[in-house]
Amino acid sequence: MYNYSIIIPHKNYPDLLQRALDSIPEKDDIQVIIVDDNSDKSKVDFKNFPGLNRKNTIVVFDKSGKGAGRARNIGLSKIDNNTKWVTFLDADDFYSKDAEEIFENYKDNKSDIVYFHCDSVYSDTLEPSNRKRFYMKKISQSNNDKDILKYKMYWPWGKIISYKIINENNIKFDEVIASNDAMFSVKVGHASKNIEVSDRTLYIVTESSNSLVKQVSLAVTNCRYNVAKNINNYLKTIGKFKYHINLFGIAYKFKSIGFITITKYMLKSLFSTPIKYLFKDLKECIRAIY
Numbered sequence: 001m002y003n004y005s006i007i008i009p010h011k012n013y014p015d016l017l018q019r020a021l022d023s024i025p026e027k028d029d030i031q032v033i034i035v036d037d038n039s040d041k042s043k044v045d046f047k048n049f050p051g052l053n054r055k056n057t058i059v060v061f062d063k064s065g066k067g068a069g070r071a072r073n074i075g076l077s078k079i080d081n082n083t084k085w086v087t088f089l090d091a092d093d094f095y096s097k098d099a100e101e102i103f104e105n106y107k108d109n110k111s112d113i114v115y116f117h118c119d120s121v122y123s124d125t126l127e128p129s130n131r132k133r134f135y136m137k138k139i140s141q142s143n144n145d146k147d148i149l150k151y152k153m154y155w156p157w158g159k160i161i162s163y164k165i166i167n168e169n170n171i172k173f174d175e176v177i178a179s180n181d182a183m184f185s186v187k188v189g190h191a192s193k194n195i196e197v198s199d200r201t202l203y204i205v206t207e208s209s210n211s212l213v214k215q216v217s218l219a220v221t222n223c224r225y226n227v228a229k230n231i232n233n234y235l236k237t238i239g240k241f242k243y244h245i246n247l248f249g250i251a252y253k254f255k256s257i258g259f260i261t262i263t264k265y266m267l268k269s270l271f272s273t274p275i276k277y278l279f280k281d282l283k284e285c286i287r288a289i290y
Helices: 014-022 068-077 099-104 132-139 147-152 165-166 183-192 218-237 247-256 259-272 275-289
Strands: 004-010 030-037 057-064 086-090 113-122 157-162 196-208
Touching: 004 014, 004 068, 004 183, 030 068, 057 068, 057 157, 132 147, 132 218, 132 259, 147 196, 157 165, 165 183, 183 218, 218 247, 218 259, 247 259, 247 275
Parallel strands: 004 030, 004 086, 030 057, 113 196
Antiparallel strands: 086 157, 113 157
């Protein structure tokens, strides 16, 4: 039995993965599960793969190449049913210097989810970056509405989640090319009755030029749009549509792909947004653009 199981999806960045591993306390109650998503053998030395000789660490080499969502699902399948907490660490990120103390202090917490503060740096220089602003904005907004954490925090990292909540509700990641974690986070949030916000900084998220979040290809943007629609449909069924995703904002990201495409998705958003929210969403999108 472990107090914590930490799942790390990885692809092609063994040096960064080693940095992430170095930030994890080596303790008997902490398990690490690394799932490699079909890394290129020209970039990774599989015989000396990070974590192979690390205590309480499982390394899985998945050759399907189906992305981080599948890798995280494989990680979930390796967790002992008696594990208390699950948390997720991206291979290019790492934990704060206070991680060991934080994990020790929260291991017996009775909440279903504990959300922590995060910091952000550029991956290559470790100089401060502004990537944390979206995450920390939601933390700040939750002072007035805790449901923002449940339904608007789409990142799987930066929090510890009761494994019982994930297991009993059979919650999985979408196995898609982008936004694989968003629906998972919303469903976990909805299933959680007791949530807590800590003012401790546990997670350091990094920023780099080749990050998936900066990709604006048709396939990636289309995937993000469809995931957003699925989340909105789910929120509608559970009576939480007030926390829906503004589809016009995502549609606008098609601007670099072409006028016809952005027009198509703007029209789709028009017919997918209830009248009650239509003008508000359009106004928010226009304000963000200008």
